[in-house]
Amino acid sequence: MKTPDAAIVPVVDLTATASIPEVEVPDSTPETLTETLHEQVARELKKVDGKSSFPFLLEIGTEEIPDWMIPTALENLRLSFEKLEIPHESVRLDATPRRLVLRAEGLPGRQPDSVERVLGPPKSAPPQAVAGFARKQGIQPSEMKVESTPKGEYYTYLKKVAGRNIKDILAEALPGVILGLYFPKTMYWTGKGGPRFIRPIRWIVALLGEEIVPFELAGVRSGRLSSGHRRLGAREIAVTTMDYERRLGDHGVVLSAEERRNRIRIGMKGIRIKPDDKLLETLVYLTECPMPIQGGFDAQFLELPEEVLITVMRHHQKYFSVEDSEGKLAPAFVAVMNIASDPEGFVRRGNERVLRARFNDARFFWETDQKKAFAGRKLDLANVTFQAKLGSYLAKTERMMQLAGELGGDAHAVRAAELSKIDLTTELVKEFTELQGVVGGLYARVQGESEPVWQAIYDQYKPESMEDAIPRNRTAQIVALADKLDTLRGCFGVGLIPTGSRDPFALRRAAQGVVRILIEGRFDLSLLAFLGGDEALKAFFAERVRYYFKDIRGFAYDEINACMAASVGWGNLVDLGTRLERVRGLRASPDFEPLAAAFKRIANILEQSRGTGFTALPSGVDEALLEAGPEHELYQEFGRIAGQPIENAIARLRPKIDLFFDKVLVNAPDPAVRQNRLTLLQTLLAEFSTIADFSEIVTNS
Amino acid sequence: MQSFQQIILTLKQYWADRGCVIQEPYDTEVGAGTMCPETFLRVLGPDPYRVAYVQPSRRPADGRYGDNPNRLYKHSQLQVILKPAPSDVIEQYLGSLEAIGIDLKQHDLKLEEDNWEAPTLGAWGIGWQVMLDGLEISQFTYFQQCGGIDLDLVPAELTYGLERLTAFLQAKDSVYDIEWAPGFTYGDVRYKDELQYSVYNFEMADIATLWKLFDLHEGEATRLLQLYDPKSGDKKRFPLLPAYDQVLKCSNLFNTLDARGAISVTERVGVIQRVRKMAVAVAAAWSDQQLAVAEVAQ
Numbered sequence: 001m002k003t004p005d006a007a008i009v010p011v012v013d014l015t016a017t018a019s020i021p022e023v024e025v026p027d028s029t030p031e032t033l034t035e036t037l038h039e040q041v042a043r044e045l046k047k048v049d050g051k052s053s054f055p056f057l058l059e060i061g062t063e064e065i066p067d068w069m070i071p072t073a074l075e076n077l078r079l080s081f082e083k084l085e086i087p088h089e090s091v092r093l094d095a096t097p098r099r100l101v102l103r104a105e106g107l108p109g110r111q112p113d114s115v116e117r118v119l120g121p122p123k124s125a126p127p128q129a130v131a132g133f134a135r136k137q138g139i140q141p142s143e144m145k146v147e148s149t150p151k152g153e154y155y156t157y158l159k160k161v162a163g164r165n166i167k168d169i170l171a172e173a174l175p176g177v178i179l180g181l182y183f184p185k186t187m188y189w190t191g192k193g194g195p196r197f198i199r200p201i202r203w204i205v206a207l208l209g210e211e212i213v214p215f216e217l218a219g220v221r222s223g224r225l226s227s228g229h230r231r232l233g234a235r236e237i238a239v240t241t242m243d244y245e246r247r248l249g250d251h252g253v254v255l256s257a258e259e260r261r262n263r264i265r266i267g268m269k270g271i272r273i274k275p276d277d278k279l280l281e282t283l284v285y286l287t288e289c290p291m292p293i294q295g296g297f298d299a300q301f302l303e304l305p306e307e308v309l310i311t312v313m314r315h316h317q318k319y320f321s322v323e324d325s326e327g328k329l330a331p332a333f334v335a336v337m338n339i340a341s342d343p344e345g346f347v348r349r350g351n352e353r354v355l356r357a358r359f360n361d362a363r364f365f366w367e368t369d370q371k372k373a374f375a376g377r378k379l380d381l382a383n384v385t386f387q388a389k390l391g392s393y394l395a396k397t398e399r400m401m402q403l404a405g406e407l408g409g410d411a412h413a414v415r416a417a418e419l420s421k422i423d424l425t426t427e428l429v430k431e432f433t434e435l436q437g438v439v440g441g442l443y444a445r446v447q448g449e450s451e452p453v454w455q456a457i458y459d460q461y462k463p464e465s466m467e468d469a470i471p472r473n474r475t476a477q478i479v480a481l482a483d484k485l486d487t488l489r490g491c492f493g494v495g496l497i498p499t500g501s502r503d504p505f506a507l508r509r510a511a512q513g514v515v516r517i518l519i520e521g522r523f524d525l526s527l528l529a530f531l532g533g534d535e536a537l538k539a540f541f542a543e544r545v546r547y548y549f550k551d552i553r554g555f556a557y558d559e560i561n562a563c564m565a566a567s568v569g570w571g572n573l574v575d576l577g578t579r580l581e582r583v584r585g586l587r588a589s590p591d592f593e594p595l596a597a598a599f600k601r602i603a604n605i606l607e608q609s610r611g612t613g614f615t616a617l618p619s620g621v622d623e624a625l626l627e628a629g630p631e632h633e634l635y636q637e638f639g640r641i642a643g644q645p646i647e648n649a650i651a652r653l654r655p656k657i658d659l660f661f662d663k664v665l666v667n668a669p670d671p672a673v674r675q676n677r678l679t680l681l682q683t684l685l686a687e688f689s690t691i692a693d694f695s696e697i698v699t700n701s
Numbered sequence: 702m703q704s705f706q707q708i709i710l711t712l713k714q715y716w717a718d719r720g721c722v723i724q725e726p727y728d729t730e731v732g733a734g735t736m737c738p739e740t741f742l743r744v745l746g747p748d749p750y751r752v753a754y755v756q757p758s759r760r761p762a763d764g765r766y767g768d769n770p771n772r773l774y775k776h777s778q779l780q781v782i783l784k785p786a787p788s789d790v791i792e793q794y795l796g797s798l799e800a801i802g803i804d805l806k807q808h809d810l811k812l813e814e815d816n817w818e819a820p821t822l823g824a825w826g827i828g829w830q831v832m833l834d835g836l837e838i839s840q841f842t843y844f845q846q847c848g849g850i851d852l853d854l855v856p857a858e859l860t861y862g863l864e865r866l867t868a869f870l871q872a873k874d875s876v877y878d879i880e881w882a883p884g885f886t887y888g889d890v891r892y893k894d895e896l897q898y899s900v901y902n903f904e905m906a907d908i909a910t911l912w913k914l915f916d917l918h919e920g921e922a923t924r925l926l927q928l929y930d931p932k933s934g935d936k937k938r939f940p941l942l943p944a945y946d947q948v949l950k951c952s953n954l955f956n957t958l959d960a961r962g963a964i965s966v967t968e969r970v971g972v973i974q975r976v977r978k979m980a981v982a983v984a985a986a987w988s989d990q991q992l993a994v995a996e997v998a999q
Contacts, residue, residue, distance in 0.1 A: 063791060064811075064814075067814075188845070189786065190855070192851055202788060231795075231805040232806065335809075338811055343807075347809045349834075350809075350833070350834025353874065356874065361772075
């Protein structure tokens with residue numbers, strides 16, 4: 001117990017770091033070996049044991065955790081464990097849907113002992129107080145000594161503090177570590193107010209060496225009993241830190257995700273599957289004992305669009321699709337089971353039957369939808385809400401048609417915009433929402449719409465991510481722009497502005513798509529003209545533009561600031577990109593930074609002058625008022641290089657400007673001279689600020 | 702080969718053996734077994750309960766005139782409520798599959814994340830869809846909220862899609878071909894329902910009449926709910942169960958109007974809100990009433 005007047009300061013670590021003795025044990029016992037040496041070996045080995053380095057095993061046994069949450073949960077588990085600051089040599093994390101596992105090697109059995117210097121009463125204190133202090137601390141007054149401290153002379157004594165058992169520290173901390181793991185959505189199961197976790201915790205293995213780290217959580221006591229695969233293993237299996245992974249293996253659980261991944265890959269060897277790493281990861285964390293099996297379907301389903309077949313297989317059934325030797329979809333699939341084998345073919349036949357039913361449904365929808373002319377369904381969109389405050393998709397369609405025209409779209413673009421949302425009324429999209437756009441494009445194609453039109457409908461939601469390509473042709477790009485710009489304008493107009501992580505209408509993605517289409521599609525137009533004068537939306541786009549050029553294209557932030565602040569503005573993103581390339585090129589020149597610094601100086605001077613009432617001469621610089629020498633020379637040089645690209649001017653301009661600032665007093669006493677001089681500077685700045693506002697460049701000088 | 706009815710009988714026996722009250726279907730149209738008072742109201746409050754029943758569940762929009770081999774206007778759910786959920790609840794569920802002859806060592810079973818939510822009931826839970834050889838055969842949910850109320854005891858709700866399960870066991874591609882009882886197919890027993898209700902729901906239901914009925918049932922539920930007085934000493938005899946029946950009627954009328962294409966999207970949210978408001982009010986009053994009953998018992 002700390003007493004109020006006792007400051008505790010740890011001073012020494014009492015545990016000497018004993019080095020592991022090097023004891024050579026000969027292969028064969030030579031005759032000369034004495035009893036003493038045997039004893040010595042035994043004693044030294046015991047010492048190593050005594051130093052005690054233990055493996056630690058924590059297995060949180062749960063009901064099936066959603067696959068996509070598992071890798072993050074493991075990373076969090078690692079961080080929480082590291083935060084305990086228990087020394088260890090290595091940590092390894094593993095997981096299956098039913099267990100999160102942390103194994104660490106080389107934990108000590110105890111914290112090192114330490115001593116603390118306890119500060120007692122001052123030397124001047126009456127003897128009773130000193131005795132009282134000693135009594136409270138449980139020591140003899142003679143064990144104390146007087147030390148001088150910054151506060152004066154005080155009684156102190158060295159208190160030995162025994163290190164705690166690591167097992168006790170873990171037992172205390174682990175419930176908090178486990179319940180502190182972050183999951184996107186948690187539940188309670190033991191009753192209202194009970195602990196929350198991603199799914200119910202059903203068992204916990206917690207072992208330090210051979211000993212149980214004892215604690216209780218949600219009514220579950222930690223122990224040494226794990227659990228096998230739900231049907232290929234026993235419900236309770238006793239494990240040790242040594243045999244844990246092997247025991248799980250004996251009971252149908254492949255603990256390592258890497259091993260499960262390999263099992264799936266090896267099992268698919270020789271089959272031409274469409275590579276799909278995301279699906280592979282899903283299956284790795286959806287199984288404890290994965291095994292791929294191949295199944296087939298009737299080749300007549302291949303008449304259906306490939307997109308529909310693949311979506312059914314991938315999104316609805318979690319199957320890999322298979323290609324033939326020419327890369328075309330083959331009437332086959334690979335499912336990954338959570339059992340080791342399917343000798344009777346039950347699983348294969350079951351999956352084939354499910355897929356057949358799914359494909360039959362899709363065919364039914366495909367055919368039903370086409371009983372009505374695609375374009376003829378447009379008015380049905382009046383019944384599909386885009387957003388409560390923004391009206392129906394019919395209203396959105398009309399706005400998009402208008403926008404497509406304004407964006408320079410031809411009749412194809414306007415036609416594509418008109419048909420773009422109709423697929424939302426089809427049975428196929430109601431069933432497979434992820435195929436919106438694609439389905440519309442497919443229907444438009446089979447019903448004879450021209451190629452640019454159906455492709456534009458098909459591609460309208462692209463790019464769906466930073467990696468995704470932009471729409472394939474001009475018409476498609478314009479329709480995609482019209483769709484996204486309309487959504488952004490509409491949502492911002494009614495106050496649906498993304499905040500923090502809340503972005504339910506995916507407006508960031510839409511804006512990023514606009515930026516990429518404009519730049520990569522080389523649209524020579526100003527984005528700002530299409531934002532309906534919405535300042536919040538303009539700021540939102542400025543962020544996206546910055547992000548694109550900085551994080552995707554690798555420009556420096558000050559280059560981006562400078563180019564966006566140029567007098568021509570940043571609305572034409574293609575032009576902005578070109579200017580950024582130029583500024584990046586200029587930056588290599590030794591004249592660049594000094595010139596940028598000079599521009600900054602000019603900008604500052606002008607700003608201050610405007611504060612004191614300066615306005616430039618409307619007729620421009622009056623040559624008669626220029627002072628001979630550096631000022632006039634600068635003017636003349638400027639006359640010669642004005643209108644030329646800055647790349648040609650920079651080397652010539654710099655010495656003149658340097659000299660000007662060196663020799664000429666800008667704030668001349670004569671107001672007319674001063675005004676003329678400032679006008680010269682402003683003209684100069686304006687001339688070169690069309691590419692970038694160089695005062696935004698961060699310089700070393 | 703086990704018939705449809707044999708599978709039902711076996712499952713009922715299985716859950717009876719595990720302490721469930723075997724109930725008969727509720728006698729008002731519902732869209733899902735969850736909506737029956739045996740689930741919706743029984744999960745509220747602190748009293749443990751276990752019940753299993755087969756509930757014919759009507760989804761007017763899912764009707765396909767008896768043409769589609771997998772979609773039904775009215776399908777049968779086996780609904781099991783274990784309140785509170787025992788710690789081996791998944792094992793018990795797997796045992797029920799084995800009881801109807803599925804050897805899980807030879808079949809692929811996965812629990813895939815699927816959190817259930819019923820906005821009209823103010824209810825949601827955490828759980829999975831149970832996939833057997835790629836077929837979704839059950840929904841497994843740990844209820845968290847019902848009628849907008851955090852539940853005292855967390856029940857497990859197991860919902861078996863009986864037609865699918867039977868088609869799986871009988872290896873039938875069409876639900877109409879499954880054997881209901883020796884000598885009778887599902888089609889023999891149910892085809893007429895599917896055809897006639899599809900015609901009614903999609904073509905012939907009189908929209909004005911249905912709206913009038915909706916308003917009447919809503920009016921009656923609201924009237925009763927307004928009369929419920931939490932301070933009344935005699936509140937345990939207050940007819941909340943009949944009030945809830947009126948809510949169920951509204952829910953089914955809403956579904957029928959929706960299938961009929963009579964509810965515009967803008968109206969939709971509003972109508973859902975109206976039903977939800979009644980359901981939440983019943984749940985709140987019911988919880989209060991049960992508390993009073995519990996106090997009297999003490």
